[in-house]
Amino acid sequence: MPCRTWSTSWQLIVIAAEAQARAELREKLPERLLEIAVDTRTGGRAEGIDEAALETEVRLIAEDYARAAQQTWVDRFAAELARDSGLAVQGLEAVTAALREARAETVVVTNELAGDRVLWTAGGLEQVAVEAEGLAEEDIVRRRADEALPAAASVSGAGLVMSGHLELTDGVGALLRY
Template identity: 40%
Template structure:
């Protein structure tokens, strides 16, 4: 997870009210269940001493926010009277979390809310395309229409040489139209930094378009058999196919990070460390490119020392010199230190055991 969008958590003073819960809207009583969940969250935060302005801000965001479709989770972090973070999660968290603490709690966000790749969706036909760019959180950022010429794009019934000539004109027109679509896709990829292009439409048009894509875009283009510009298309099937491709891209990205960590750990002088002592040292030196976190429960109750800056984290006071330091939960302090130093955050799931629950890929040795 890139942490640029979380920087406000570093620059804001606590205490922070952090909540993570099931926000699914796949039943007739979804609104009633949402109200009950919020009552439970509010009660738990109140018991911990949360102030009314923060509770009011959370309640407003939850009750007035957009509703997801189907199964989903929700993550919110508030401080004072403002909601600093409000995101839908790919799946409901395994347990409901409601925590009031001096530092924001973001580990469940890393576990359940890994942003997807910026991607471009192209619904094409022989005349043009509908192009949509989607940000890492599923929000549409660009919508545009590419229209070529519509004559001639259908062969007419003639005989002999006239028919062959008309067919050649049709094919050339379609080719020019798809070349225009390919050029617009390339521009949109450059403009948005998209890592993925999803193409829907008739198979012949998809194949022809792929030939027209630039060398930079062709390797990131994926075709789906569902969806087109025609009316009456089952959009649910198309959306399911898009979600499947995006989920696979996220999984591949996570797998690449874990494989790199294992490779670096396996060689002498490799750019990877694990365990609280080594990881806090690397964070303090701003030498972490990616902080890896195992099951949040692995770090429950573990504390580290935090100095005057978020990345001044240590296990012993002597490591911070004469700086003032306060003992904080490791599952809050280390992710915040990563955010403060522009390091990415990755949850390892069940695929990789980490000493004391934390590991790091380093910028340099």
């Protein structure tokens, strides 16, 4: 009997089908995928299925998932910051250093991150700093902090989450990989 290995980075599977089809699919899914599967209340191929209602339900499921995932990262960041483990930093200086060193796993931004704050980038967006002197490249560009940080996070492979309830130095923090 052949053995199947499921390797996926999927985070959410939405199953929209008639009840019997959903049940049959769930029987065949491996445990890892069952853990991330969510059924819709509507769906199927029968005549009269409300496509708009299905689209709305799928969108709401995805939004709920995204909100919960974001809150998980914020909670993890807050716990590491409170624990003073060295795996969470706050403030533009510390966060930009973590981004330059590719140590930031997730950048946490609050509403307090002011767009009028200036950061400097070089090498595309691979390098970001509070002071231009901290960068080695010659093609240094002045950017708004609220634009430069998300872009630098993306380039470095870090996640980005928003938090409305944390009070952070300069309105920004980072959960570190190591």
